[in-house]
Amino acid sequence: xxxxxxxxxxxxxxxxxxxxxxxxxxxxxxxxxxxxxxxxxxxxxxxxxxxxxxxxxxxxxxxxxxxxxxxxxxxxxxxxxxxxxxxxxxxxxxxxxxxxxxxxxxxxxxxxxxxxxxxxxxxxxxxxxxxxxxxxxxxxxxxxxxxxxxxxxxxx
Numbered sequence: 001x002x003x004x005x006x007x008x009x010x011x012x013x014x015x016x017x018x019x020x021x022x023x024x025x026x027x028x029x030x031x032x033x034x035x036x037x038x039x040x041x042x043x044x045x046x047x048x049x050x051x052x053x054x055x056x057x058x059x060x061x062x063x064x065x066x067x068x069x070x071x072x073x074x075x076x077x078x079x080x081x082x083x084x085x086x087x088x089x090x091x092x093x094x095x096x097x098x099x100x101x102x103x104x105x106x107x108x109x110x111x112x113x114x115x116x117x118x119x120x121x122x123x124x125x126x127x128x129x130x131x132x133x134x135x136x137x138x139x140x141x142x143x144x145x146x147x148x149x150x151x152x153x154x155x156x
Contacts, residue, residue, distance in 0.1 A: 052129065052130070052131050053129060053130040053131075054129050054138060055093040055097070055126045055127065055128055055129040055138045055140065056126060056127040057123070057126050057127075058124055058125070058126065058127070067123065067124075068119055068144065071119055071122070072115060072116075072119050072144070073115060074115075074146060075110055075111025075112055075114075075115055076111070077110040077111045078108070078109075078110035078111055078112050078146060079148070081110055082148060083108060083109065083110040083112065083146065084146050084147050084148055085108045085112075085145070085146060086106060086108065086143050086144065086145045086146070087104060087106060087107065087108045087112050087113055087116040087143070087144050087146070088104070088105045088106035088141050088142070088143045088144075089102055089103070089104055089105070089116050089117060089120045089141070089142050089144070090102070090103055090104075090105045090139060090140070090141045091103070091120050091139070091140055091142070092137055092138070092139050092140075093126045093128060093129065093137065093138050093139075093140065094128070094137045095128050095135040095136060095137055096125070096128060096135070097125040097126040097127055097128045097135075098125055098126075099120060099121060099123050099126070100137075102117055102120045102121050103117075104116065104117060105141065106143075108146060112144075112146050116142075116144045119144070120142060
C-alpha cells in the first residue's frame with residue numbers, strides 16, 4: 001500500500017521492486033565513535049551512547065529510502081545472472097555531515113557492490129551526530145537488498 005501511494009503506476013512499482021528492495025527503517029545500525037579515540041573500550045561506548053543524537057539524513061529515514069529508490073540501478077550482470085541478496089555498506093558521517101570511508105562489509109558481487117557504494121558516496125550531506133551538544137562522527141551500516149521479484153506486489 002505504501003509503495004502504491006509513493007509510485008502511481010504499476011510499472012514504476014514493478015521496476016523499483018524488481019530492481020531491489022531496501023531494508024532501512026529497522027536495519028540502519030548506528031555506532032558512535034569519538035574523533036580523538038578510534039579504539040573505543042566498552043566504557044567509552046556506554047559514555048558515547050548517553051546524550052547521543054544520531055546522524056540524520058536530510059528529511060529523515062523516508063527521504064533516505066526515496067533517495068536510494070530514485071538513484072540506484074540493478075546492475076545488468078546481476079540481472080543476467082539472477083543475482084539476489086543483500087549488500088551492506090559501512091560508512092562514516094563526519095562532524096560536518098559528509099559521507100566518508102564507505103566500504104562494502106557484505107558483498108554480493110556482479111556489480112551490486114559498486115552500485116551500492118556509488119549510491120552511498122553520492123549522498124547529500126547529513127545532519128551530523130551530536131554528543132553533549134557537539135558534532136561528532138558516527139558510523140552507519142546501510143543494507144541494500146537486491147531482488148528480481150517482489151512476492152507481495154499487487155497486480156491490477
